[in-house]
Amino acid sequence: xxxxxxxxxxxxxxxxxxxxxxxxxxxxxxxxxxxxxxxxxxxxxxxxxxxxxxxxxxxxxxxxxxxxxxxxxxxxxxxxxxxxxxxxxxxxxxxxxxxxxxxxxxxxxxxxxxxxxxxxxxxxxxxxxxxxxxxxxxxxxxxxxxxxxxxxxxxxxxxxxxxxxxxxxxxxxxxxxxxxxxxxxxxxxxxxxxx
Numbered sequence: 001x002x003x004x005x006x007x008x009x010x011x012x013x014x015x016x017x018x019x020x021x022x023x024x025x026x027x028x029x030x031x032x033x034x035x036x037x038x039x040x041x042x043x044x045x046x047x048x049x050x051x052x053x054x055x056x057x058x059x060x061x062x063x064x065x066x067x068x069x070x071x072x073x074x075x076x077x078x079x080x081x082x083x084x085x086x087x088x089x090x091x092x093x094x095x096x097x098x099x100x101x102x103x104x105x106x107x108x109x110x111x112x113x114x115x116x117x118x119x120x121x122x123x124x125x126x127x128x129x130x131x132x133x134x135x136x137x138x139x140x141x142x143x144x145x146x147x148x149x150x151x152x153x154x155x156x157x158x159x160x161x162x163x164x165x166x167x168x169x170x171x172x173x174x175x176x177x178x179x180x181x182x183x184x185x186x187x188x189x190x191x192x193x194x195x
Contacts, residue, residue, distance in 0.1 A: 001035045002076035004161050006107060011080070014123065018080045018106045025101040028154020033165040034093040037073040040064070063115035067192045082108035083127040088147055089113050091185035092170050094162070096155065098147045112136030113144060115192040134194070141188040152177065152184055 005023040010016070025031065041049075046057060046069055060077040061069040071077060079087070085108040088098045101107060111122075111132045119133045133139075156178050166174070176182035 008075040032095040081111040085110040091189040137191040
């Protein structure tokens with residue numbers, strides 16, 4: 001489930017629709033949680049689907065570390081790519097804001113950590129990276145781990161409207177990290193290496 005202080009809006013002709021903050025969302029806020037309504041499709045199920053359904057899943061889902069296609073039931077599936085993303089996935093089935101997100105600003109993910117199937121050239125944002133590749137997690141995980149490490153402790157200091165959706169296992173793991181009893185898991189744990 002996507003953060004409740006967001007809505008789906010038309011951004012422009014190039015991007016189409018995106019998820020936009022309706023209120024200020026501070027860094028460290030959980031912006032998305034894998035919940036019981038999200039659907040998962042195995043690679044085998046995907047292969048048996050007709051091309052129309054495959055195209056929908058390729059467009060609106062991400063792949064987890066098992067290679068399953070995860071289709072968000074709400075407008076979380078419309079979060080757009082950015083090389084300067086303001087949200088970042090964790091190894092705990094939720095994402096956090098890695099910087100403050102202002103009202104009216106899009107929530108964005110770097111699709112490089114979403115296990116895409118094929119490379120694509122993204123909009124020019126003035127960054128060195130111009131293309132998203134299926135193995136970007138292997139290349140950029142040290143950078144993303146540092147961003148997570150800098151912002152994960154803030155989880156305990158800001159309002160968390162999505163906290164009730166965290167599973168007991170997620171809460172236990174998160175609490176151990178926040179208390180310093182366990183190291184923060186690397187985002188590399190999300191990587192799915194297709195065969």
